[in-house]
Amino acid sequence: MYTDAVAQRPHSREFVCARHSDKALVLSSEQAGQVSERILWQSMRSISDLNWSADGRWLCFTDRNEESQRRIIVIDVETGESQELGKGIRPAFVGR
Numbered sequence: 001m002y003t004d005a006v007a008q009r010p011h012s013r014e015f016v017c018a019r020h021s022d023k024a025l026v027l028s029s030e031q032a033g034q035v036s037e038r039i040l041w042q043s044m045r046s047i048s049d050l051n052w053s054a055d056g057r058w059l060c061f062t063d064r065n066e067e068s069q070r071r072i073i074v075i076d077v078e079t080g081e082s083q084e085l086g087k088g089i090r091p092a093f094v095g096r
Contacts, residue, residue, distance in 0.1 A: 007050040007059075009077075016040065016059060018047035025061065027077065040075055041082065062088070 005018040014029040025041035041047065045064035052059055060074045075082040 005048050005050045005061075007052055010052055010054060010056040012056055016050060016052075018050065018061070020046075023047065025059075025075075040077065040080065041073065060085075 006015055007017075008015045009027075012029075014027060016025060016027050018025055023043040023046065024039050025043070025047050027038045027040050029036055040059070041061075041063070043063040044066060045068060047061055047063045049062040050059065051061065057076060057078060058074055059077055060072065062070045062072055065071055069087055072085040072088050073082055074085055
């Protein structure tokens with residue numbers, strides 16, 4: 001598996017990776033030797049700049065839209081709800 005970016009979830013053994021092969025943002029976890037994966041986001045282009053909130057509930061990242069413009073996305077990892085915050089690069093949570 002080729003990944004563009006990997007980030008460990010705070011206070012957890014889970015991590016998220018941006019898979020290059022299928023342009024998916026995948027949450028992976030391991031329990032009792034078994035690895036499970038859940039796709040959080042499917043992109044048309046590429047995913048990068050992964051950044052967790054301090055409590056590990058929210059994940060912020062960038063992907064590219066149809067016009068190849070970078071956009072900032074935030075996703076609630078528990079519910080799967082996502083929101084586009086605007087255009088730009090290098091998202092970060094303030095007040096870590």
